[in-house]
Amino acid sequence: MKKYASLLLFALLLNGCDDGDLKVDTIDFSDPSITSQTCNTLTNGLIYKIKSQESLLIQIPDNTLVNDATAPNLPLTLDINNSTYRVVYRTYDGTVATANICGTIPPTTPNVTEEWQATGGQIVVTSTQVTGPVATDGSTKITGYNHNIVFKNITFAKPAGNQVQAEFVFGDFQTTYTSPSTTFTNPVQQCSNTKQIYNFNTTSALTIDNIDPALIVNEATPVGVPRSGLINTTTNKVLLRTYINGTLTQSYFCGTTIPSSPAVGETWIAENGVAGESGIIEVTTTKVQNVVTHNIVLKNVKLVKGNSSFKLATNYVLGNLEVVVP
Numbered sequence: 001m002k003k004y005a006s007l008l009l010f011a012l013l014l015n016g017c018d019d020g021d022l023k024v025d026t027i028d029f030s031d032p033s034i035t036s037q038t039c040n041t042l043t044n045g046l047i048y049k050i051k052s053q054e055s056l057l058i059q060i061p062d063n064t065l066v067n068d069a070t071a072p073n074l075p076l077t078l079d080i081n082n083s084t085y086r087v088v089y090r091t092y093d094g095t096v097a098t099a100n101i102c103g104t105i106p107p108t109t110p111n112v113t114e115e116w117q118a119t120g121g122q123i124v125v126t127s128t129q130v131t132g133p134v135a136t137d138g139s140t141k142i143t144g145y146n147h148n149i150v151f152k153n154i155t156f157a158k159p160a161g162n163q164v165q166a167e168f169v170f171g172d173f174q175t176t177y178t179s180p181s182t183t184f185t186n187p188v189q190q191c192s193n194t195k196q197i198y199n200f201n202t203t204s205a206l207t208i209d210n211i212d213p214a215l216i217v218n219e220a221t222p223v224g225v226p227r228s229g230l231i232n233t234t235t236n237k238v239l240l241r242t243y244i245n246g247t248l249t250q251s252y253f254c255g256t257t258i259p260s261s262p263a264v265g266e267t268w269i270a271e272n273g274v275a276g277e278s279g280i281i282e283v284t285t286t287k288v289q290n291v292v293t294h295n296i297v298l299k300n301v302k303l304v305k306g307n308s309s310f311k312l313a314t315n316y317v318l319g320n321l322e323v324v325v326p
Contacts, residue, residue, distance in 0.1 A: 036173035039102035069307035087118035121154030138314030141179040188321040191254035230273030238270035268303035
């Protein structure tokens with residue numbers, strides 16, 4: 001009997017010994033009501049989620065997440081190094097709030113009770129554009145970008161030892177975006193030297209570079225039969241540019257050198273045209289005495305920058321170019 005009792009006690013002691021295995025703790029911020037936030041919407045250098053007595057923080061260099069979609073199957077991949085690219089998980093002894101994360105002088109409570117620093121792994125970001133509903137004129141606008149963030153093979157240095165997780169979904173982080181203005185109330189102009197066609201407002205300009213001279217002929221077109229040409233990257237190249245750090249005026253155009261101010265912010269390039277379908281320039285010309293008016297319309301034009309795109313109105317009226325002839 002003593003022999004069996006001794007064996008039972010030995011077995012209990014073996015089961016009670018620490019086998020050295022690390023306890024796996026879970027971090028769960030998957031509740032849809034827990035949204036990603038940032039302390040500075042312009043630079044998004046710190047992205048975080050908070051819930052009750054927990055926070056999960058990503059620190060990256062300013063403007064790492066740009067307003068452009070990532071290419072298919074080519075997400076942005078950032079190596080966690082605990083300096084330039086950091087991931088930190090914290091628990092608190094009370095309810096945590098934004099002020100605890102972003103405050104210039106953070107509140108003294110609640111206190112951090114435990115902190116895990118990520119020492120390795122990757123931050124993988126897949127970005128997509130968010131497009132508003134199609135307008136009645138057929139145009140679309142980009143309203144923002146969604147950045148889906150996933151941690152791959154992330155290693156957390158915990159007080160109890162390291163813990164590795166093959167994949168951990170942080171979730172979505174959204175940035176806002178204002179689509180370029182494509183409303184122009186000025187008459188269309190043409191540079192005498194370069195023959196560039198343009199129209200503009202204070203913040204953006206739409207140009208047709210190297211326009212086919214057969215489209216701008218100072219003779220009236222038959223009723224219902226406009227002159228037509230296709231957009232491409234050499235002839236009839238259509239560009240939409242936005243401008244920053246200054247106000248765009250007439251003096252910006254047609255000079256021998258491009259002014260340094262205002263500076264170009266973004267450049268959108270129209271897709272090449274397809275006969276009878278898209279990317280078409282139509283010019284209807286009328287003549288009254290010695291004044292010739294060229295009405296310029298762009299049909300089914302999509303503008304592209306990087307991996308992002310939006311559409312102009314199906315029949316987008318650039319405006320009228322008036323020419324006085326002898």
